[in-house]
Amino acid sequence: MHFFDFNLFKFTFFDLLDVLLVAFLIYQLYNLIRGTIAANIFIGLALLFGMYYVVKALHMQLLTGILGKFVDVGIIALIVVFQQEVRRFLLLVGKNASLQRNRAWWQYFFGKADAEKNNYARIKPIIDACKSLKSTRTGALIVFAKYYDEQFYQNSCEVIEGKISKRLLESIFQKTSPLHDGAVVIAENKIKSASCILPLTEKTDLPAQFGLRHRAGIGVTEANDATAIIISEETGELSYAKQGRVKMNISFAELEKLLNKDF
């Protein structure tokens, strides 16, 4: 009689790799949906799947039949329900293999000082504009898109295609400007568009003072490979959003560091 199957405990290097990769994917998934409404949906679906296997093991025919209908369309339902999260996940995976990254490594080894000098020249007008907007308590939302998705941005934006300058940014966000409502999108080293209406985050754990501007600033970084500076009209505070998370009340020195890294 066969009591114990030692083959069950054969653990190869690839099994270990398999477990580590699954753990990594679950961790990334957790990071993506943490604090969002999707986390509740995910728990709901996990319970449904769990229940299906329990009732199946207990041979409860009727419930197994009903729950089985949901489980059968499992992967398609997951993709439909988590459309935004799947998009963000794929962006995250793709970003690490992107040409932009490889160029950054190249610069790291062969031309760091030069790259930093150029970068400072690029970000200075943005920092100067933020200083001025903060001092006048002018609300602003500036998005830095790694990839300018025409379909995503252009539907709701005014096309600008202008050189990045302090005065242009100030003029756009001035309260009497027809373009001041909405976000400015910077990509390909240009102010691509202004007055953009962006998707709002569905996060439920944000500070009470965060209104639509902050929600839009966080939302765009969830749906796209982008970061965003948010200047509050109410308090003049600067926040920085990246991958759906937000750093509040940052200083200009911090902003410079963040832009140096992300822009």
Ligand SMILES: Nc1ncnc2c1ncn2[C@@H]1O[C@H](COP(=O)(O)OP(=O)(O)OP(=O)(O)O)[C@@H](O)[C@H]1O
């Ligand atoms: N979907 C959106 N996309 C881009 N900008 C938006 C969007 N919704 C609102 N805004 C901008 O946010 C402004 C309203 O900001 P609101 O007062 O609700 O935000 P807030 O996060 O509390 O910021 P503040 O501290 O500046 O008041 C609008 O005038 C508009 O410019």
